[in-house]
Amino acid sequence: MTRTLPVARTAATTTLEVEDLVVEVLTEDGWATVVDGVSFSLGRGETLGIVGESGSGKSVTCLSIAGLMPPRQTRVRAGTLRLLGQDLTALDQRQMSDIRGPKIAMIFQEPMSSLNPAFTVGDQIAEVLRRHEGLSRKESKARAIELLDRVGVPNPARRFGQYPFEFSGGMRQRVMIAIALACTPDIIIADEPTTALDVTVQAQILELLREIQREHGMSVIFITHDLGVVADVCDRVLVMYAGQIVEGAPLDELFEDPQHPYMEGLLAAMPRMDQRTDALVSIPGHPPQVGAFPAGCRFHPRCAYVRPQCTDGAAPPLEQAGPTHTTRCLRHLELTLRGTT
Amino acid sequence: MLRFLLLRVLTTIPVLVLVTFVVFGLVLLIPGDPAVTIAGPDATVEQVAAIRERLGLDRPLLVQYWDWVTSAMAGDLGTSLYTSRAVATSIGDALPVSMALAGAALLISLVIAVPMAIVSALRRGTWVDRVATLGSSLGIALPSFWLGLVFVLIFSLTLGWLPATGYVPFAQDPVAWLTHLVLPALTLGIAGAAESTRQLRGSIIGVLQQDYVRTARAKGLRGRMVVGKHVMKNASVPLVTVLGLQITALLGGAVLVEQVFGVPGLGQVAIAAVTTRDIPVIQGIVLIAVLVAVVCNLLVDLVYGYLNPKVRPR
DSSP, rough: OOOOOOOOOOOTTTTEEEEEEEEEEETTTTTEEEEEEEEEEETOOEEEEEOOTTTHHHHHHHHHHHHOOOOOOTEEEEEEEETTTTEGGGGGHHHHHHTTTEEEEOOSSSSSTOOOOSSSOOOOOOOOHHHHHHOOOOHHHHHHHHHHTTTSSSOOOHHHHHHHGGGGGHHHHHHHHHHHTTTTSSSEEOOOTTSSSSSHHHHHHHHHHHHHHHHHHOOEEESSSSHHHHHHHHHEEEEETTEEEEEEEHHHHHHSOOOOHHHHHHHSOOSSSOOOOOSSSOOOOOOOTTTOOSSTTTTGGGGOOOGGSSSSOOOOOOOOOOOOOOEEETTTTOOOOOOOO | HHHHHHHHHHHHHHHHHHHHHHHHHHHHHHSSOOOHHHOTTOOOOOHHHHHHHTTTTTSSHHHHHHHHHHHHTTEEEEEEEEOOOOHHHHHHHHHHHHHHHHHHHHHHHHHHHHHHHHHHHTTTHHHHHHHHHHHHHHHHOHHHHHHHHIIIIIIIIIIIISOOSSSOOTTTTTHHHHHHHHHHHHHHHHHHHHHHHHHHHHHHHHHSHHHHHHHHHHHHOOOHIIIIIIIIHHHHHHHHHHHHHHHHHHHHHHHHOOOOOOHOOOHHHHHHHTTTTTTHHHHHHHHHHHHHHHHHHHHHHHHHHHHOOGOOOO
């Protein structure tokens, strides 16, 4: 009996499809779930923001996509990760290392510690090209200098031979971007790339990322806890809380018409230029610890709209709140939540 | 780079001056008068005085010191009070032996330590790591002369593979030189390997947690490249420190192992000199040991500069 291959569900416009991703980490009490059933897709040229507090699972989700979670202490329990139709979960370490660089590249939060202090900045860019494109030392050096120039490092030929400690934070982050850009990947995952930088430098780096994305039509996953940054660069946003996606919508819709109390809280906590208030607003309480997620809706201990049905049983399902809008709130139909205007 | 080297060498001069003072002065603190010792128990006061005059021991200390330093710089470390051989010749004979032994021991310790540290750091907490940790604890704890005797028992007396004692110069017979060197070098190397493994394992574990190692993985570099290049260059700093100390110790302090295997190195010369209060020889050996230490420190500093660009002079 012959079976035709299933038609790839991934349209030509989808770069990445994540389905029911479950990631666990080893704690003293055994395996604990940190990412619980995360699903999303990423379109070509799209910038997807993932927001949430630390510990919400946003970084783990992305590190798992890139296969960078430490083995033995962490495991992908379930789910599929499809990159341009190829199932990443079926790949071994070696095959994943062929993907990282040419297909998925990453930019990390700490430009101060993300570059190796013992090697020149130029070498750290050039080695990517030698590894994936088989360039010679001379060719890779020429390309690395071009890349330094492209990301706005002045004097690239001289800077090529300098060490990370001779660069400022912003310049180092430009170098990280040059490394990510080296093999023109399909997806760049930027994990809080501007959090450690001064505000003015932050704006420059965001602008650079936007330019590069436009030039090459890359897809970008932008992990951040800063809604200001999200508003600046993202097309669509996923909100994560305690290992789950609790809301997902296009940027404007999410900000103007949030469908989950957590998102409403985040928006209310965002300092605004046009309103001067006496006290900064914050969501009461703390996000739950890994391995101790509450029953029912995981946000219910901190929710202002909590009802008895929210407090036990399984976590509520992710429901459609609109054609492109999802939420994990049982009461989203009865509640009218405040967004920004 | 050349300026750094020159500067670094110049800064050792005060150290050397200080050391020559101490070396020269130490002898004065040792109980017993060499002139009396040489003259023997039955000598008259006149005989002792004559000897004292011949050796220059009756002159002012600073003059004696200056004489000693200037002739030492010219390569003349004096004459042994006992064998009447030039000290420089005795040391010149023994130093290459000690250097060969130290070099071989260091090589063996690195060949054992580096792979063992890498494997046990990468597989932390597994049985491989536990075995390696236990092995290095044993290596540190076991006295080297005992280990040497065990090796002699196994490899020489029981298996008959290697000679138990003695030394053959390389120029005379390279193969015999090597076979005579294996057991003492192994004995010394294992102790060194144990210490180096422990240091290197710890620093690799530390470096593996650094963000830049994650960056190296995120670039798609192969595991071998991530560890061999990005981890090792940073993790080697403590190893270099340990190695620097080990070389110094190996050249000056392999006394017991040299004794067990009958290797005519500096240790043997030192023992003979100390037991007979042969002051010129003791001075010569201490001076050489200090020079070796100074050169080792210089090398260690240069390697630091290579490993860590921040400490490089600009």
